[in-house]
Amino acid sequence: MREVAIIGVGDTKFGELWDMGFRDIGIAAGLAAVQDANLAAEEIDALYVGNMSAGRFIEQEHVAALIADYSGLARDNIPATRIEAAGASGGLALRQGYLAVASGMHDLVVVGGAEKMTDVGDTMAAEIQSSSTDQQWEVTFGATFPALHAMIARRHMHEYGTTREQLASVAVLNHLHGSMNPKAQFQRAIDLKTVLNAPPVAEPLGMFDCAPSSDGAAAVVLCAMEKAHNHTDKPIRILASAQASDTLALHARSSITSFQATKVAAQRAFKQARLEPKDIQVAEVHDNFTISELLAIEDLGFFPKGEGGKAVVDGQVGIGGRVAVNTSGGLKARGDPIGATGVAQVVEIVSQLRGTAGKRQVAGAKYGLAQNVGGTGATVVVTILGAT
Amino acid sequence: MSTARLWRENPSRYNLAASKCGVCGKVFFPPRNVCSTCHRKSIGKMEQLLLSGEGEVYSYSIVHDAPSQFEMLKPYVLAMVRMNEGVMLTSQLIDAYPKEVVIGMKVRTTLRKVGEDGPAGVIYYGYKFTPMTDGPPSP
Numbered sequence: 098m099r100e101v102a103i104i105g106v107g108d109t110k111f112g113e114l115w116d117m118g119f120r121d122i123g124i125a126a127g128l129a130a131v132q133d134a135n136l137a138a139e140e141i142d143a144l145y146v147g148n149m150s151a152g153r154f155i156e157q158e159h160v161a162a163l164i165a166d167y168s169g170l171a172r173d174n175i176p177a178t179r180i181e182a183a184g185a186s187g188g189l190a191l192r193q194g195y196l197a198v199a200s201g202m203h204d205l206v207v208v209g210g211a212e213k214m215t216d217v218g219d220t221m222a223a224e225i226q227s228s229s230t231d232q233q234w235e236v237t238f239g240a241t242f243p244a245l246h247a248m249i250a251r252r253h254m255h256e257y258g259t260t261r262e263q264l265a266s267v268a269v270l271n272h273l274h275g276s277m278n279p280k281a282q283f284q285r286a287i288d289l290k291t292v293l294n295a296p297p298v299a300e301p302l303g304m305f306d307c308a309p310s311s312d313g314a315a316a317v318v319l320c321a322m323e324k325a326h327n328h329t330d331k332p333i334r335i336l337a338s339a340q341a342s343d344t345l346a347l348h349a350r351s352s353i354t355s356f357q358a359t360k361v362a363a364q365r366a367f368k369q370a371r372l373e374p375k376d377i378q379v380a381e382v383h384d385n386f387t388i389s390e391l392l393a394i395e396d397l398g399f400f401p402k403g404e405g406g407k408a409v410v411d412g413q414v415g416i417g418g419r420v421a422v423n424t425s426g427g428l429k430a431r432g433d434p435i436g437a438t439g440v441a442q443v444v445e446i447v448s449q450l451r452g453t454a455g456k457r458q459v460a461g462a463k464y465g466l467a468q469n470v471g472g473t474g475a476t477v478v479v480t481i482l483g484a485t
Numbered sequence: 486m487s488t489a490r491l492w493r494e495n496p497s498r499y500n501l502a503a504s505k506c507g508v509c510g511k512v513f514f515p516p517r518n519v520c521s522t523c524h525r526k527s528i529g530k531m532e533q534l535l536l537s538g539e540g541e542v543y544s545y546s547i548v549h550d551a552p553s554q555f556e557m558l559k560p561y562v563l564a565m566v567r568m569n570e571g572v573m574l575t576s577q578l579i580d581a582y583p584k585e586v587v588i589g590m591k592v593r594t595t596l597r598k599v600g601e602d603g604p605a606g607v608i609y610y611g612y613k614f615t616p617m618t619d620g621p622p623s624p
Contacts, residue, residue: 224552233494234515238576238599238611239548239555244563247546255544255588299563300547300583348565348573353544 098199100322102332103482105134106444111313111432112282119155119213123164126314126437127209134318134328138169142203144177147190147210148436153225155213164209183229184385186210187315187439188469188478194319195338195480204321210440211314222310226435229472231346243307243386245347245473247299250388253354254301256403259391261301263406265292267387268305270415271423275430277457282311282432306387311432315441333447336372336464337481339365347473354403356474359396366466366479367398374398377420377481378462379449381442383470384427393468394422397479421459424449439469443480450484491609498611501536501594503572512536512570538594539617540568547583554600562586566614578614591617 107129109122117125123146131138146161157163165177180190187210194208214222227242235245253259269289275281287305295304325332341361347353367373374397382393391405399420400408408414414422425431425445428438446465448454462484469478496502497515504516507530508523514536520527545564548555555561562578564586578586579597594612601608 220553223550227552233490235575236552238613239551239558239561239563240575241548241550241552241563243550244546244548247548248544248563248565251546251588252544296549297547297560298550300549302546346575348575353565 099201101195101198101335102320102322102325103317103335103443103447104320104325104328104332105130105132105136105318106316106447107131107133108280108315108441108444109313110280111311111434111441113215114312115215117312119151119157119160119211120163120167122213122312122314123209123211124167126211126316127164127168127207130207130316130318136205136318136328139173140205141170141175141207143175143194143197143206144170145190145194145206145208146177146179147187147208147440148179149181149183149186149212149229150225150435151213154222155216164211182476183471184383184435185439185469185471185476185478186436187441188467188480189340189439189476191317191440191443191480192338192340192478195335198319198321204324206319207316208319208440209314209316210437212434212436213312214310214434215312219310235346235348241299243302244299246386246388247302248347249353249392249473250301250386253388253391256354259403259406261293262289263410264301264306264387264391265289266406266409267384267390268292268429270409271384271427271429274416274424274457275426277455278426278431281426281430282309283426283430302386302388308385308428308433311434313432313434313437313441315437315444317440317443317447331451332485333450334483334485335480336370336483337366337479339363339369339479341365341477343475345472345475354392356392356396356470356477358474358477359393359468359470359479362477362479363397363468366481370481370483372464372481377464377466379421379424379446379459379465380468381423381425381427381445382468383438384423384429385433385470387429389470390422390427397466397468416457416459424454424457424459439467439478442467442469443482446482450482488607491607499596501538501612503534503536503570504531505534506530507532512572514572514574534570536568536570536572538612540566540574540592542578542586542588542590542592543567543573544588545578545586564592564614566592574612576611576613580615593617
């Protein structure tokens, strides 16, 4: 296996992008990444696109060929592949690109992630999102995506004494980070009262415990490390790429207060990178709900099981804390265009490791991690990056 | 949802048809052909089993933002219930005020209308949970 570097990144603003269609956002992110990498289109060997459900959101399948076409690459007949693993589609597309370069099959690969969610109404968007869980044995009986996470939260509160305020603090912190990110969907800081007084969605979770529906895209350019210096002085190393799966239905697990797939993917990733959780200064984790961030920072090994809530309240995951988590604003404030999310996480880590994250820069960040989750933890991808 | 799909799921939705690994004894719902612990050794040794329908609440949520299908029911209680056989099921908990629901509460399944395919479509049935009156909830 060869070493792989990220030599370019690009992304769109996340939010309700009424004036942009799926192909517009996909191309905008892809072209930005290719420009950032100083590439000529003919150098690109392959394209991977993370996307959860274009078929239901915009009634368009076959989106990898579509993106290749509109980016002008189809004329060169490059292989273009769409990857789907619900919320982990983006992270998994990155992993496929990584494997293609690491194996020696390709030298230069573009990985994109995109989702156009606001062309359907909120209720429909929620129903599409719930198809990442067990449609036959959960959703049919009244389970919604927020309700499944609410049951995780309830159980976490029951087993570890996690409080409603601790959950709410996750949203407050991520909105604070979002206020420093010009590409975030929500750029306004909020207080604890706003979260606690918001209308309930699925108790104990309310509106501000949930990531929004978003449009958006993100892209990165991968290159064999041995050739990266032909394109940039500051390649970012992919030190590890790991993936794990678990049962599709939450109720088929022995415990729901932990995502076993996160634990396993993290163990594999740390082993490959020869690092430990304490070595990581900056992490983007899959906070599609406030409880998800607590599970993530515990299962990744940053904090002991059950102490995630306390760590957030004590400021240990803020900028300047023990590990800066979701400096982009996370899914909560940066936005969550499903297929784009896993790629956008990596774009944020690259910015941090390059030292170009502006107001939200974590001083001296050397190692960063991204954790991308599909469904209620049935797919997890963990990526570890290092500055050179 | 297609009528054929509903029809083929009926044994589990009506009668709680599950399967049990003939090697290690682990119970699966809905039934599976392979045990996730014994893998190949379990092939051909999975036995059919009907769940007793009794269990206790493992976790729950009160759902306010409901899919269009359940709009008329909201707010409703959704629960994960650990059945006496060890396997867990997800469905609505009915016949109880949301405030009365606690983790550990003893419940049993009951056959109810679960949904319908739009105003003129097939009505389908399945299990929901109802509190067991004989026996106090455990803490």
